[in-house]
Amino acid sequence: MAEFNSSFPVFWTQNFEETVGFYIHILKFSLIDANSEKKWAFLQKDRVKIMISKPSENEKFNKISFSGSFYFNVNDVDDLWQDLKTITKICTKIETSDWGMREFSIYDNNGYILQFGQPISEISKEE
Incomplete structure (x- = not known):
């Protein structure tokens, strides 16, 4: 059976x-590779990888249509x-x-909705 090694979201945008x-500037990801002519970029922060x-032209894309969050x-x-609370648009406090x-x-x-979380069990250990 095939083993899944990793997954990363591809954010479509106009x-x-x-x-x-x-x-890069707000969430502090690093640019790993990009092609400005073809309009794609690969970014990474710590162990998280994303693509923009x-x-x-073959895709029907007028607006974001992801029905969930990242x-x-x-x-x-x-x-x-x-x-982030004063420099981004807040969805939930x-x-x-x-x-x-x-x-x-x-x-x-x-x-796109971006959620950030940490188990409270990890927070208790830090204090």
């Missing part, structure tokens, strides 16, 4: 340069909240959930 800038791409597990959610996570969510420049 605002290629603006989107790459959001992930302008959809091909969830990132982080090691200091409260610190990240402090960094930071809170501790009934299911044992401390989390919040923002919108990226395209309207």
Whole structure:
């Protein structure tokens, strides 16, 4: 049976340069590789990899249509909240959930929902 080795989201956008800038300047991803002519970029932050791409001409793409959110597990959610709460559009404020996570969510420049969370069991160990 095939083994799955990794997965990373590909964010489609009509605002290629603006989107790459959001992930580099706001979320502090590093640019690993890009092709500005073909409008794709590969970015990474720690162990998280993402791709930004302008959809091909063959794809029907008028606006974002992802029916969910992109969830990132982080090691200091409260610190990240402090960094992002005044420079991004907030979807949900930071809170501790009934299911044992401390989390919040923002919108990226395209309207994609990005969630950030940390198990409260990890937060207790840090204090």
